[in-house]
Amino acid sequence: MPRKTLAEFKVEHLQVLDENGKLDKELEPDLADGDLLRLYRGMVRARELDQRMLKLQRQGRIGTFGPCTGQEAPSTAAALAMQDDDWFVGAFRELGGRLFRGEPLTNTLFYYNGWEEGNVLPKEVGRRMTPLAVVVGTQILHAAGIGYALKLKGEKAAAVTFCGDGATSEGDFHEGLNFAAVWQAPVVFISQNNQWAISIPREKQTRSETIAQKGIAYGVPCIQVDGNDALACYVAIKEALERAYRGEGPTLIEAVTYRLMMHTTADDPTKYRTKDQEDVWWQKEPLIRFQKYLSAKGLWDDAKEEALREELRAEVDTAVKEFEATAPWPLDRPFDHVFAETHPSIEKQHQEYLAALKEESDA
Amino acid sequence: MPRKTLAEFKVEHLQVLDENGKLDKELEPDLADGDLLRLYRGMVRARELDQRMLKLQRQGRIGTFGPCTGQEAPSTAAALAMQDDDWFVGAFRELGGRLFRGEPLTNTLFYYNGWEEGNVLPKEVGRRMTPLAVVVGTQILHAAGIGYALKLKGEKAAAVTFCGDGATSEGDFHEGLNFAAVWQAPVVFISQNNQWAISIPREKQTRSETIAQKGIAYGVPCIQVDGNDALACYVAIKEALERAYRGEGPTLIEAVTYRLMMHTTADDPTKYRTKDQEDVWWQKEPLIRFQKYLSAKGLWDDAKEEALREELRAEVDTAVKEFEATAPWPLDRPFDHVFAETHPSIEKQHQEYLAALKEESDA
Amino acid sequence: MPKLTMVQAINLALKEEMARDDRVLVMGEDVGVDGGVFRVTDGLHEEFGESRSIDTPLAESGILGTAIGMAMAGLRPVAEMQFSGFSYLMIGQWEGNATRMRSRTQGQHTCPLVVRMPYGGGVRALEHHSESREATYAHFPGGKVVIPSGPRNARALMLAAIRDPDPVVFMEPKHSYRSFREDVPETEEVLPLGQAHVEREGDDLTVVAWGAMMRPTIKAVDAVAKTGVSIELIDLLTISPLDSDTICRSVQKTGRCVIVQEAPRSFGVASEIIARINDEVLLYLEAPVKRLTGYDVVTPYFGREKSYIPPAARIENGLRETLDF
């Protein structure tokens, strides 16, 4: 009895639309023109808001924020592929998907201005969308739990959750995939591998050749996709969702992309990476190739592009105006939501706080 | 460009000596007769102490403890394969290996009698052996850190760490393998897959076909061995150690074995598993087949077996007597090792405690 | 009224609530088929099936993290930490998410869940199986911390905890799991969270205890009361948010107070109680408040554990000293 092989595994890569806009016809998803246009519009909308936020931040009109430029494809494609009843469980670089699901532009502005207001969504939007997850990786477990609940209730719905490449190093990533796998819960795990976790490059984060293969540790089907290719993202996510709806459990998707900007506005990438690397990835960013694809299909031209950009910039303008015209909630709001009902000892502090504020403003 | 395969992996299984004592000559390690006899003796020694402890526990002479019967092979084989300068970083089912490394029998008795005395080892033994790790999985990270230190200092030594199958679900397992892999630290990770984590069977613990394949998630070489086959354990561990010494980083070894007794003496396995399953595994336990192997080699016979058992039982007797004749350290010992130097506020409590004890004993 | 142990009483509460509300489920290591290492979830598996009595993988952050997801999605999970000594592995999820989801989303998403955990010493268990760290959880805003002291209030508080719209750490004094029985009413009894209970009324001295410390404290109080002293004994029941009104009202009346705490002394719950007394009724104090507590040492192994937890004799001495001050 020699060493015998017990099990074999492989990891596949999927690309539908390459960085030059060249399409693999066989793999092209069957999407209506309207959906393709919505997908593009969704990505551009996120880009426009993102870039405007960068300006606002530099002008001191909002606080520190983490741009999503270059990473529009995975979450926007997910939002397109998802049903209303699926849960969107994001990390913090899914602006495209959040907006696509109906989150108002103003929420992001409020949020990054340090207001809890930014987390309060219109009811229908917030119902199955979780707030930004700042503690890296923790949301992955929430998605597994949500998946369990959906399955228990017999709903034909799934949870779609996102995390970065860095997040895959956290224990919660491991526990989340393992729980979901054991439960065969309807969850789609999408790791946006943007090559960096602040200053830590992918090679220092983990020694595995791919992030995708981490699924093997849990018996979870896994695939790597070109994360700047919205069509590939869509195909893989749709497939994973169908599997989830059929009761066949979770999938891990690695979306290979790149963080084109700084980690957050407090970060200076020149400390740790080259302009050259950034330039290479600017060539591969997701919008240009999608625009080429739409043009080749006869769905797009320069005039349409210009009109879209203008329209979206105006929308962002309006949102910024609305944001800046909005009076924040009162200072004592944090006392309202410690618990569903307040407690005498907390209410006492509340009154003390209000009295102190008054005294200070009188002084 | 169709879906293209990025990477392929396989997981191998190794068995040298099957449950009937049949040997695969080609895979047989090149061990001196003396080493084979030491290995066998080490396993039997652990079995004898373990079984005696069960009796002591039932008689109320020690507290709750977790037997190791049936799992003697992996840790004893590891101890044989290791150098003195390698670190032994166990969980709590490595009695064989601990004793083989020189831990006195009395330590285990002290320990399970609720005395810190049980963790104080002869200097040479304790130098590179960590105490039992009760919080499941935490020791895995210590091994990765120790591995880093060995590498930094340029020592040709490794850390060998153990954990259960259940422990592989903890975040610390994941983080430990990932850190060691990124660092290419000299660490051998051995998961004793004994099929159960208290009442949770292996299938409910994780959906992966093997524990071994979890190494793929970190780019760590991995193998599954018959964990009741001391020769297979030895071969795989030796190979992993050599790899570690050569600077080629960590290895994950899954040793498939079985927890033949209860989880701890506080546990009742009839609640959750069948006698039939236990019986099947009693047929595969590690001592009998090794005895057959030694006999076939002309190294062993019934008389030798009897003599060995008698000798070891006498040794255990002596240890039990010594244990029961030992006066525990004074009650206030825990004040001595809070910090290297005490602090006035702690010393004050110390005096208060002594005064209270005195008052209570006077009353 | 049946006489139940605390294990049986908590089991009863879980059973009642799972029968009444199908959103409720239990989850954790060994809580299903095995019925829990202390048998607290015994029989739930048979009665409610494995999907509502979930044997999870061995991962504490995983247990709480998925429970949070379930709670957000409309379930009411009761998650077990096998021992409180392993609960530190889930503090990231507790502090980062369970206790914040309501305020983070201003009530749009909430985390109605219970984390049960046996805590405390006195059962001759291994390292990490004997700590008492309620203060750790009490300091995190947005989560409640509840500790019953006997079978009857354990059942009534568990019902309240499950129905509470906010996350609750429910710490079960394992020393009291089976050491005595109490009548537990057949009909539903629910105690409000956030309120202490006056176990004995009295005028000369206020004594505050909770959890497993209640039994030796009652013993000490009764012994001292026999000498003609009138003692008011308060059982905290909820550690956070803390019912300072009941304590301070009592101390205002008695002028003297002793607090009995199993945990290490410093930065514990007793300190907060003293601070509340200081805030509200300092001028009524006729003696320093006395803390009878564990010590600031690493919890000893069980061979040396006993006298580190305030025994009745030590409590009795403490009461007398404070009375004589």
Next chain:
Amino acid sequence: MPKLTMVQAINLALKEEMARDDRVLVMGEDVGVDGGVFRVTDGLHEEFGESRSIDTPLAESGILGTAIGMAMAGLRPVAEMQFSGFSYLMIGQWEGNATRMRSRTQGQHTCPLVVRMPYGGGVRALEHHSESREATYAHFPGGKVVIPSGPRNARALMLAAIRDPDPVVFMEPKHSYRSFREDVPETEEVLPLGQAHVEREGDDLTVVAWGAMMRPTIKAVDAVAKTGVSIELIDLLTISPLDSDTICRSVQKTGRCVIVQEAPRSFGVASEIIARINDEVLLYLEAPVKRLTGYDVVTPYFGREKSYIPPAARIENGLRETLDF
């Protein structure tokens, strides 16, 4: 003497100690090439190489857990938690191993390591980046908790922390990272752990503060002192083990005390200080000890954070109230 910010002063201490002792290394997320998100480890990578300024994967339990292994194997790791708000993920390793290894093995294995973590509010940061939870760490026996308040003591305490044979949580008030400079002596200066510092001597009132609260407190103290009041101001420096002697001696003299704490009020460090005063010098008190603290609410986002942290004006009012009591 060069004028340094606290960031520079801690950086100096790390550099000095790494040069002096080649067992010392820094590790954590972004501490290497990037020099740390606050630049505290800037230049160490260039000077000592990547093997002693380790850019780790993103995993807090992993960072502390491996640091423990390194410490047991003879190194002296200084591990960074990027923000204290993420340190909860390593509490399992802290409580379960770092703080216990010495007592567990009776000194045979030890954990001489430092966990650095920026804490506290006031820098307009995102959620989870502004908490002050020193009490959480202070309640675990076997570990020390140190908080500097300025560049000079930060450098001297960091040297002491690295040389300490036991594990130390070193909490850095990020609000004070760059907000002011101090002279830091060129020659080595080491402050003992476990000792508070009397920043101002006085007879009428004792004020206790630590970390980022020292600056507004000094402002308030100076304002009130101008009116002819003699105030003793104590800077804790070490939170645990707590130097109650210095505090109690002072309160014995002054009879009045105000404590300023950034953290939520309940179960915080101020409560323990009040308890120590109660234990030792209650009878000297002429007024209740006043706690000026954060509130028992989830730390607000930065848009509403400012007035939740005691501002100088509020402290000044508190001092006057206590003096007028």
